Amino acid sequence: VNQINRKDIVIPFYQRRYVWKIEQASRLIESFLMGLPVPQIFLYINDDDQMEVIDGQQRVLSVKYFMEGYFGDADDKGRRQVFKLKGLSERSAYNGKSFDDLPLKEQRKLRNSTLRAINIKQLKPSNRNDSVFHIFERLNTGGTQLKPQEIRNAVYRGEIVNKLQELNNADGWMNILGLKKKDKNQKDVELVLRLLSLYKRHAEYEKPMLKFLNCSMKDESSFNSERAIEFSVRFPLVVARISRLIQRPFRPKGVLNSASLEAVMLALMESELDISDAELTERYHRVMNNEEFQRLISGSTTDALVLKGRIDVAKRIMDGGVL
Structure with missing residues (x-):
């Protein structure tokens, strides 16, 4: 708990909120008091040598809250629930007790x-965090992964996280995406990243x-390369124009087709392109109706040859070529 208060152990922003019920947290505290084994947690050592909780957030916060005397965070009016152990066996000596109610020995x-912890830090290669990414994937054991x-x-920090959110x-x-609000799983942000990643590459x-x-x-x-800065200027311009000119774009079969987008x-x-709105609209429809393009936006859309092929077709038609 002291390490949490000193920010040596941190709950990173990407983690889900605290969702345990007081009965779940109470059983965890009882396990500690009875000397029963508790599942280990996983910590990721970041570039600032802080330990980020990858797996075990609910356990870590439950202990913190109990020792502080309050369950969960404050509500909108700043009120917090007193943490008294609840839902334990009627025979449990700890039922209904707060931390301060426990004898000093307890x-x-x-x-x-x-609380056993496994610390994770990628040493080699130092310029890539691929291993950490896959560990995150495998340790996603919560109800909402x-x-x-x-x-x-979480893994690849820096200004790019903020810039992708801005874009x-x-x-x-x-x-264009057909969404009323941001996607809770950030698939919309991932699509922006996909465009950035492929832009001129x-x-x-x-x-x-x-x-x-x-x-x-x-x-x-760091999002300071010439390519990234150029993308950040052109992306919103193209988005605004397509949104204004094309009704329900990139839906050859009724649903959004990310490959065509x-x-x-x-x-x-x-x-x-320095062309009129009417010409852009006409070329857009020519691309979407092109038989070769339709083939290249179906099936294995992430295959390298298929991906490069459909971009090439789109560029040739949008540039005014005839296919």
């Missing part, structure tokens, strides 16, 4: 209890897409 026993983009936000707020982007793409996006998060962590948007961002 308080000392809880303070000196050991973190999704790939949420894990990237996800671009006017018209939610309209699709010739370098190799499967799998997950690894390609991970590398991009690392390489562009990716190809057409990259074609527009990379080509710097």
Whole structure:
């Protein structure tokens, strides 16, 4: 608990909120007091040598709350529930007791209890956090698992996390995606990352897409490269124009097709087309109705040849070529 208060152990922003009921937390505290084994937690040692809780947040916070005397965080009016152990066996000597109600011997026993932890830090290669990413994936044992983009936000830190969120707020982007609000699993943010990763780099793409996006998060962590800055200017401009001109874009079969979105948007961002709204709209429909393009946005859409092929088709048609 002292390490949490000193910020040596931290609950990172990407973790879910505290969701345990007081009965669950009470059984954990009773296990410590009875000397019963408690599952280990996993900590990730970040670049500041802080220990981030990867797996075990509910256990860590339950102990902290009990020793503080209050269950959970304060409500909107600043009130907190007094933490008295609840839901234990009627024969339990600890039922209904707070930390301060415990005899000093029991308080000392809880303070000196050991919660086993495995510390994780990637040493080699020092410039990649791929191993940590996969550990996050495997340790997602809670009821609501973190999704790939949420894990990237944890592992690959830097200005890119904030910039992707900013770009996800671009006017018209939610309209293009057909969303009324941001995706809770950050799939919308992941799509922005995918466009950034492929922008002027699709010739370098190799499967799998997950690894390609991970590398991009690392390489562009500071978001100060000429390519990233250029993307941050062009992305909202293209989004606004497509949203204004095309009704329900990138839906060849009624639902959003990310592969077609990716190809057409990259074609527009990379080509710097100086054409009228009417011409852009006409070329957009030519792309979407092209038989070769339709084939390349179906099936194995992350295959390298397929991905590069559909972007090439989109660029040639959007540039005014005839296929």
